[in-house]
Amino acid sequence: MPLSEFELIARYFADLGATRADVPLGIGDDGAVLACPADEELVAVIDTLVAGTHFPAGSSAASIGHRALAVNLSDIAAMGARPAWALLALTLPSVEQRWLAEFARGFGALARRSGVALVGGDTTSGPLSVTVQLLGFVPRGQALRRAGGRAGDALYVSGTPGDAAAGLEIELGAPAVETDATRTLRERFLYPEPRMALGERLRGLASACIDVSDGLLGDLGKLASASGCGAALETGALPLSDALLAACGSERARRLALVGGDDYELLFAVPPAREAALLGALPPQKWHYRRIGALEAQHGVRVLREGAVIEFSHSGYDHFAG
Ligand code: ADP
Numbered sequence: 001m002p003l004s005e006f007e008l009i010a011r012y013f014a015d016l017g018a019t020r021a022d023v024p025l026g027i028g029d030d031g032a033v034l035a036c037p038a039d040e041e042l043v044a045v046i047d048t049l050v051a052g053t054h055f056p057a058g059s060s061a062a063s064i065g066h067r068a069l070a071v072n073l074s075d076i077a078a079m080g081a082r083p084a085w086a087l088l089a090l091t092l093p094s095v096e097q098r099w100l101a102e103f104a105r106g107f108g109a110l111a112r113r114s115g116v117a118l119v120g121g122d123t124t125s126g127p128l129s130v131t132v133q134l135l136g137f138v139p140r141g142q143a144l145r146r147a148g149g150r151a152g153d154a155l156y157v158s159g160t161p162g163d164a165a166a167g168l169e170i171e172l173g174a175p176a177v178e179t180d181a182t183r184t185l186r187e188r189f190l191y192p193e194p195r196m197a198l199g200e201r202l203r204g205l206a207s208a209c210i211d212v213s214d215g216l217l218g219d220l221g222k223l224a225s226a227s228g229c230g231a232a233l234e235t236g237a238l239p240l241s242d243a244l245l246a247a248c249g250s251e252r253a254r255r256l257a258l259v260g261g262d263d264y265e266l267l268f269a270v271p272p273a274r275e276a277a278l279l280g281a282l283p284p285q286k287w288h289y290r291r292i293g294a295l296e297a298q299h300g301v302r303v304l305r306e307g308a309v310i311e312f313s314h315s316g317y318d319h320f321a322g
Protein backbone atom coordinates (compact mmCIF):
# COMPACT_ATOMS: atom_id res chain seq x y z
CA MET A 1 0.00 0.00 0.00
CA PRO A 2 1.42 3.40 -0.90
CA LEU A 3 1.63 5.87 1.96
CA SER A 4 -1.12 8.48 2.07
CA GLU A 5 -0.07 12.11 2.28
CA PHE A 6 -1.35 12.19 5.84
CA GLU A 7 0.67 9.12 6.85
CA LEU A 8 3.73 10.43 5.08
CA ILE A 9 3.63 13.71 7.03
CA ALA A 10 2.95 11.94 10.32
CA ARG A 11 5.78 9.46 9.81
CA TYR A 12 8.54 11.75 8.54
CA PHE A 13 7.77 15.36 9.33
CA ALA A 14 5.44 15.62 12.33
CA ASP A 15 8.27 15.70 14.87
CA LEU A 16 11.32 16.94 13.00
CA GLY A 17 13.94 19.29 14.38
CA ALA A 18 14.14 21.02 17.75
CA THR A 19 11.27 21.16 20.25
CA ARG A 20 10.52 24.80 21.02
CA ALA A 21 8.34 26.35 23.70
CA ASP A 22 7.31 29.15 21.31
CA VAL A 23 5.22 26.81 19.11
CA PRO A 24 1.75 26.60 20.69
CA LEU A 25 0.50 24.75 17.59
CA GLY A 26 2.77 23.01 15.09
CA ILE A 27 2.15 20.53 12.29
CA GLY A 28 -1.35 19.04 11.94
CA ASP A 29 -3.77 21.94 11.70
CA ASP A 30 -4.45 24.34 8.84
CA GLY A 31 -1.73 26.63 10.13
CA ALA A 32 0.95 26.81 12.79
CA VAL A 33 0.59 29.22 15.70
CA LEU A 34 3.87 30.81 16.74
CA ALA A 35 4.70 33.06 19.69
CA CYS A 36 6.90 36.00 18.65
CA PRO A 37 9.18 37.58 21.27
CA ALA A 38 7.91 41.08 22.12
CA ASP A 39 11.17 43.02 21.82
CA GLU A 40 12.54 41.43 18.64
CA GLU A 41 11.93 41.62 14.91
CA LEU A 42 11.07 38.66 12.71
CA VAL A 43 13.47 37.83 9.86
CA ALA A 44 11.95 35.74 7.04
CA VAL A 45 13.90 33.94 4.30
CA ILE A 46 13.01 31.30 1.70
CA ASP A 47 15.00 29.27 -0.81
CA THR A 48 14.11 26.60 -3.35
CA LEU A 49 16.36 23.76 -4.46
CA VAL A 50 15.40 22.22 -7.81
CA ALA A 51 16.85 18.84 -8.84
CA GLY A 52 19.30 19.27 -11.71
CA THR A 53 19.67 23.01 -11.07
CA HIS A 54 20.72 23.33 -7.43
CA PHE A 55 21.92 19.81 -6.86
CA PRO A 56 22.79 16.90 -9.15
CA ALA A 57 19.66 14.83 -9.87
CA GLY A 58 21.14 11.75 -8.14
CA SER A 59 22.31 13.52 -4.95
CA SER A 60 21.87 11.68 -1.68
CA ALA A 61 18.57 12.48 0.04
CA ALA A 62 20.37 13.26 3.33
CA SER A 63 22.46 15.89 1.58
CA ILE A 64 19.40 17.43 -0.09
CA GLY A 65 17.65 17.65 3.28
CA HIS A 66 20.70 19.20 4.91
CA ARG A 67 21.34 21.69 2.10
CA ALA A 68 17.71 22.79 1.82
CA LEU A 69 17.87 23.96 5.42
CA ALA A 70 21.54 25.07 5.36
CA VAL A 71 21.05 27.59 2.52
CA ASN A 72 18.26 29.25 4.50
CA LEU A 73 20.24 29.19 7.76
CA SER A 74 23.01 30.96 5.88
CA ASP A 75 20.66 33.80 4.90
CA ILE A 76 19.51 34.08 8.52
CA ALA A 77 23.16 34.16 9.66
CA ALA A 78 23.92 36.92 7.14
CA MET A 79 21.15 39.02 8.73
CA GLY A 80 22.73 38.58 12.17
CA ALA A 81 19.58 36.72 13.23
CA ARG A 82 18.84 33.59 15.25
CA PRO A 83 16.77 30.88 13.50
CA ALA A 84 13.57 29.51 15.04
CA TRP A 85 10.88 28.03 12.76
CA ALA A 86 10.92 26.32 9.37
CA LEU A 87 8.26 25.45 6.80
CA LEU A 88 8.97 22.82 4.18
CA ALA A 89 7.31 22.57 0.75
CA LEU A 90 8.26 19.29 -0.84
CA THR A 91 7.47 18.24 -4.42
CA LEU A 92 8.19 14.55 -4.98
CA PRO A 93 8.03 12.49 -8.18
CA SER A 94 6.94 9.46 -6.09
CA VAL A 95 6.80 8.33 -2.48
CA GLU A 96 10.06 6.46 -1.79
CA GLN A 97 10.21 5.69 1.90
CA ARG A 98 13.99 5.13 1.97
CA TRP A 99 14.49 8.50 0.29
CA LEU A 100 12.10 10.23 2.69
CA ALA A 101 13.75 8.71 5.76
CA GLU A 102 17.19 9.87 4.57
CA PHE A 103 15.91 13.31 3.63
CA ALA A 104 14.29 13.70 7.06
CA ARG A 105 17.50 12.52 8.75
CA GLY A 106 19.63 15.13 6.93
CA PHE A 107 17.14 17.93 7.51
CA GLY A 108 16.34 16.90 11.09
CA ALA A 109 19.93 16.61 12.32
CA LEU A 110 20.81 20.12 11.15
CA ALA A 111 17.49 21.52 12.42
CA ARG A 112 18.01 20.06 15.90
CA ARG A 113 21.52 21.37 16.31
CA SER A 114 20.42 24.77 14.97
CA GLY A 115 17.46 25.00 17.37
CA VAL A 116 14.96 25.03 14.48
CA ALA A 117 11.48 23.47 14.80
CA LEU A 118 9.66 22.33 11.64
CA VAL A 119 6.20 23.84 12.09
CA GLY A 120 4.48 23.19 8.77
CA GLY A 121 4.75 22.67 5.08
CA ASP A 122 3.17 21.28 1.97
CA THR A 123 3.58 18.03 0.09
CA THR A 124 2.78 17.66 -3.60
CA SER A 125 3.72 15.40 -6.46
CA GLY A 126 5.83 16.53 -9.41
CA PRO A 127 9.50 16.93 -10.38
CA LEU A 128 11.74 16.88 -7.28
CA SER A 129 11.96 20.30 -5.69
CA VAL A 130 12.43 21.42 -2.08
CA THR A 131 11.46 24.83 -0.72
CA VAL A 132 12.24 25.81 2.85
CA GLN A 133 11.02 28.97 4.51
CA LEU A 134 12.86 29.90 7.67
CA LEU A 135 11.86 32.44 10.30
CA GLY A 136 14.22 33.89 12.90
CA PHE A 137 14.62 36.80 15.28
CA VAL A 138 16.88 39.74 15.66
CA PRO A 139 16.88 42.44 18.35
CA ARG A 140 14.87 45.43 17.13
CA GLY A 141 16.75 47.57 14.60
CA GLN A 142 19.91 45.46 14.73
CA ALA A 143 19.66 43.26 11.64
CA LEU A 144 22.79 43.21 9.49
CA ARG A 145 22.18 44.45 5.97
CA ARG A 146 24.00 44.57 2.67
CA ALA A 147 23.68 48.34 2.84
CA GLY A 148 25.59 50.12 5.59
CA GLY A 149 29.19 49.71 4.45
CA ARG A 150 31.29 52.80 3.70
CA ALA A 151 34.46 53.47 1.72
CA GLY A 152 37.40 52.56 3.94
CA ASP A 153 35.69 49.67 5.72
CA ALA A 154 37.72 46.47 5.77
CA LEU A 155 36.27 43.39 4.04
CA TYR A 156 36.44 39.97 5.59
CA VAL A 157 35.30 36.53 4.46
CA SER A 158 34.77 33.43 6.60
CA GLY A 159 35.95 29.92 5.80
CA THR A 160 37.62 28.85 2.57
CA PRO A 161 35.58 29.87 -0.48
CA GLY A 162 35.88 27.79 -3.64
CA ASP A 163 35.73 24.43 -1.88
CA ALA A 164 32.06 23.77 -2.61
CA ALA A 165 32.39 24.63 -6.31
CA ALA A 166 35.32 22.22 -6.59
CA GLY A 167 33.29 19.60 -4.70
CA LEU A 168 30.37 19.99 -7.10
CA GLU A 169 32.71 19.55 -10.08
CA ILE A 170 33.97 16.34 -8.52
CA GLU A 171 30.38 15.16 -7.90
CA LEU A 172 29.45 15.84 -11.52
CA GLY A 173 32.64 14.48 -13.07
CA ALA A 174 33.51 10.93 -13.99
CA PRO A 175 34.17 8.79 -10.91
CA ALA A 176 37.83 9.26 -10.03
CA VAL A 177 40.18 8.07 -7.32
CA GLU A 178 38.95 9.46 -3.99
CA THR A 179 41.61 11.26 -1.96
CA ASP A 180 41.37 13.09 1.36
CA ALA A 181 41.18 16.33 -0.64
CA THR A 182 38.38 15.23 -2.99
CA ARG A 183 36.41 13.79 -0.06
CA THR A 184 36.73 17.04 1.89
CA LEU A 185 35.63 19.13 -1.11
CA ARG A 186 32.62 16.90 -1.87
CA GLU A 187 31.55 17.16 1.79
CA ARG A 188 31.81 20.94 1.60
CA PHE A 189 29.32 20.94 -1.28
CA LEU A 190 27.02 18.22 0.09
CA TYR A 191 26.96 19.37 3.73
CA PRO A 192 27.65 23.12 3.98
CA GLU A 193 27.97 24.49 7.53
CA PRO A 194 26.34 27.93 7.69
CA ARG A 195 28.10 30.42 9.99
CA MET A 196 25.29 30.87 12.50
CA ALA A 197 27.36 31.82 15.55
CA LEU A 198 29.56 34.23 13.58
CA GLY A 199 26.54 36.00 12.04
CA GLU A 200 25.00 36.66 15.43
CA ARG A 201 28.29 37.85 16.90
CA LEU A 202 28.81 40.32 14.04
CA ARG A 203 25.85 42.44 15.16
CA GLY A 204 27.24 45.76 16.33
CA LEU A 205 30.63 45.05 14.71
CA ALA A 206 29.95 44.67 10.97
CA SER A 207 28.61 47.63 8.96
CA ALA A 208 27.30 45.30 6.21
CA CYS A 209 27.03 41.57 5.64
CA ILE A 210 26.00 39.11 2.90
CA ASP A 211 26.28 35.35 2.62
CA VAL A 212 28.39 34.06 -0.24
CA SER A 213 26.11 31.76 -2.21
CA ASP A 214 26.59 32.84 -5.83
CA GLY A 215 30.35 33.42 -5.83
CA LEU A 216 32.50 35.79 -3.77
CA LEU A 217 33.01 38.42 -6.49
CA GLY A 218 29.35 38.60 -7.47
CA ASP A 219 28.18 38.76 -3.86
CA LEU A 220 30.82 41.38 -3.04
CA GLY A 221 29.43 43.43 -5.94
CA LYS A 222 25.94 43.20 -4.37
CA LEU A 223 27.18 44.27 -0.93
CA ALA A 224 29.23 47.14 -2.37
CA SER A 225 26.45 48.50 -4.57
CA ALA A 226 23.85 48.19 -1.78
CA SER A 227 26.30 50.19 0.36
CA GLY A 228 26.66 52.81 -2.39
CA CYS A 229 30.35 52.20 -2.97
CA GLY A 230 32.86 49.94 -4.73
CA ALA A 231 35.44 47.48 -3.48
CA ALA A 232 38.95 46.18 -4.04
CA LEU A 233 39.79 42.56 -3.37
CA GLU A 234 43.36 41.22 -3.11
CA THR A 235 43.58 37.71 -4.60
CA GLY A 236 46.78 37.00 -2.66
CA ALA A 237 44.77 37.34 0.57
CA LEU A 238 42.10 34.76 -0.36
CA PRO A 239 41.89 31.97 2.23
CA LEU A 240 42.35 28.81 0.16
CA SER A 241 41.96 25.40 1.78
CA ASP A 242 44.70 22.79 1.58
CA ALA A 243 42.15 20.46 -0.02
CA LEU A 244 41.35 22.98 -2.77
CA LEU A 245 45.03 23.67 -3.46
CA ALA A 246 45.81 19.94 -3.53
CA ALA A 247 42.94 19.14 -5.91
CA CYS A 248 43.12 22.18 -8.23
CA GLY A 249 46.48 23.96 -7.95
CA SER A 250 46.77 27.60 -6.95
CA GLU A 251 45.60 29.30 -10.17
CA ARG A 252 42.36 27.37 -10.46
CA ALA A 253 41.84 27.44 -6.68
CA ARG A 254 41.92 31.25 -6.76
CA ARG A 255 39.47 31.36 -9.64
CA LEU A 256 37.02 29.00 -7.88
CA ALA A 257 37.34 31.04 -4.68
CA LEU A 258 36.35 34.17 -6.63
CA VAL A 259 33.51 32.86 -8.79
CA GLY A 260 32.51 29.41 -7.53
CA GLY A 261 29.10 29.17 -5.85
CA ASP A 262 27.54 27.29 -2.94
CA ASP A 263 30.05 28.32 -0.25
CA TYR A 264 27.56 29.71 2.30
CA GLU A 265 30.27 31.72 4.00
CA LEU A 266 29.83 35.26 5.34
CA LEU A 267 31.32 38.31 3.65
CA PHE A 268 31.26 41.39 5.87
CA ALA A 269 32.54 44.94 6.15
CA VAL A 270 33.95 46.43 9.34
CA PRO A 271 34.66 50.15 9.91
CA PRO A 272 38.29 50.92 10.88
CA ALA A 273 37.13 52.14 14.29
CA ARG A 274 35.64 48.72 15.07
CA GLU A 275 38.40 46.47 13.72
CA ALA A 276 40.20 46.18 17.06
CA ALA A 277 36.91 45.23 18.75
CA LEU A 278 36.25 42.61 16.04
CA LEU A 279 39.68 41.02 16.32
CA GLY A 280 39.48 41.08 20.12
CA ALA A 281 35.97 39.65 20.42
CA LEU A 282 36.30 37.12 17.59
CA PRO A 283 39.90 35.93 17.19
CA PRO A 284 40.26 35.11 13.45
CA GLN A 285 42.10 31.81 14.03
CA LYS A 286 39.21 30.57 16.17
CA TRP A 287 36.37 32.06 14.10
CA HIS A 288 37.95 31.33 10.71
CA TYR A 289 37.74 34.54 8.76
CA ARG A 290 40.28 36.68 6.94
CA ARG A 291 40.67 40.20 5.62
CA ILE A 292 40.55 40.18 1.82
CA GLY A 293 40.13 43.82 0.83
CA ALA A 294 38.29 47.03 1.48
CA LEU A 295 35.31 49.07 0.36
CA GLU A 296 36.24 52.06 -1.80
CA ALA A 297 34.60 55.22 -3.05
CA GLN A 298 35.12 54.24 -6.70
CA HIS A 299 32.16 52.08 -7.86
CA GLY A 300 32.61 48.53 -9.15
CA VAL A 301 34.72 45.68 -7.84
CA ARG A 302 38.43 45.68 -8.64
CA VAL A 303 40.44 42.49 -8.35
CA LEU A 304 44.05 43.05 -7.34
CA ARG A 305 47.10 40.86 -7.51
CA GLU A 306 49.87 42.12 -5.26
CA GLY A 307 48.27 45.54 -5.40
CA ALA A 308 47.91 45.76 -9.21
CA VAL A 309 44.45 45.60 -10.85
CA ILE A 310 43.90 42.48 -12.97
CA GLU A 311 41.15 41.83 -15.50
CA PHE A 312 38.53 39.43 -14.29
CA SER A 313 35.53 38.49 -16.39
CA HIS A 314 32.89 36.20 -14.92
CA SER A 315 31.42 37.44 -11.67
CA GLY A 316 29.06 34.83 -10.28
CA TYR A 317 26.09 32.65 -10.91
CA ASP A 318 22.90 34.18 -12.27
CA HIS A 319 20.02 31.84 -13.09
CA PHE A 320 18.70 34.11 -15.83
CA ALA A 321 21.97 35.18 -17.43
CA GLY A 322 23.21 33.31 -20.51
P1 ADP B 1 -3.89 21.89 4.09
O1 ADP B 1 -4.60 21.04 3.10
O2 ADP B 1 -4.78 22.57 5.09
O3 ADP B 1 -2.91 22.82 3.47
P2 ADP B 1 -2.15 19.68 4.50
O4 ADP B 1 -2.95 18.44 4.52
O5 ADP B 1 -1.39 20.05 3.28
O6 ADP B 1 -3.05 20.88 4.99
O7 ADP B 1 -1.11 19.62 5.70
C1 ADP B 1 -1.49 19.15 6.97
C2 ADP B 1 -0.47 19.58 7.97
O8 ADP B 1 0.79 19.01 7.65
C3 ADP B 1 -0.24 21.08 8.03
O9 ADP B 1 0.03 21.42 9.38
C4 ADP B 1 0.96 21.29 7.18
O10 ADP B 1 1.67 22.45 7.58
C5 ADP B 1 1.74 20.02 7.45
N1 ADP B 1 2.63 19.60 6.34
C6 ADP B 1 2.28 19.20 5.10
N2 ADP B 1 3.35 18.84 4.37
C7 ADP B 1 4.43 19.02 5.17
C8 ADP B 1 5.82 18.84 5.01
N3 ADP B 1 6.38 18.40 3.87
N4 ADP B 1 6.62 19.14 6.05
C9 ADP B 1 6.10 19.62 7.20
N5 ADP B 1 4.80 19.77 7.43
C10 ADP B 1 3.96 19.50 6.42
Ligand code: MG
Binds near residue numbers: 029030
Ligand atom coordinates in the same frame (compact mmCIF):
# COMPACT_ATOMS: atom_id res chain seq x y z
MG1 MG C 1 -6.17 23.64 5.33
